[in-house]
Amino acid sequence: MEEGKINYVSREYKRDFYSPPLPQTFWLDHGKGFTKEQAANLIQGRSVYREDLLSREGTPYKAWMQLDTEKERDRNNNLTFRQFTDAYGYDVKAILDDYKIKEMIDPKKAEALETSLLNGHRPLVTVEKDGQEAKMYIETAVRYGKLNFYREDGKPEKREQFQKETGLEMGEAFAKKQEQSREKDVAQGQGIGV
Structure with missing residues (x-):
């Protein structure tokens, strides 16, 4: 001033x-x-x-x-x-476990992070973005059952890029492998009959 x-x-x-x-x-x-x-x-x-x-x-x-x-x-x-x-059904500990947050590895830091979010704070965490570590602010989005991520300059980031592989994605990957296996079996079956 x-x-x-x-x-x-x-x-x-x-x-x-x-x-x-x-x-x-x-x-x-x-x-x-x-x-x-x-x-x-x-x-x-x-x-x-x-x-x-x-x-x-x-x-x-x-x-x-x-x-x-x-x-x-x-x-x-x-x-x-x-x-x-x-x-x-909003459990902050379970929600935090859904994301690739480095601080969740250490139990003391994980507890401090959880306490900070329970008080409504916007703590700074370390996540992996494009293969590199990046600092992001997070806050609870209780209404939607998610976390919101913000860069250090305050601009929002898409939360999906920081999520661990979800059950749906694992199911889709499993279905894709099954389809490839069927195609391989069909191709081998056709090769034998010729």
């Missing part, structure tokens, strides 16, 4: 700096609620996992929380929450 004017904003903060302010009140109940980091991540559109929620009947439950920007604001001018309970 020079002479009261901003002359530089870092790349990862530009979108948030230049977008209009998003008013939202986060309430605390007896010291329980969202941490300031979780609240900031919610404002930025990411999901946060909460283990200390109570239903109206007083039953405890766990859920991924996300601000719903598609609905109207409530009477206090706050966005409502979209919840994805455990019944929705």
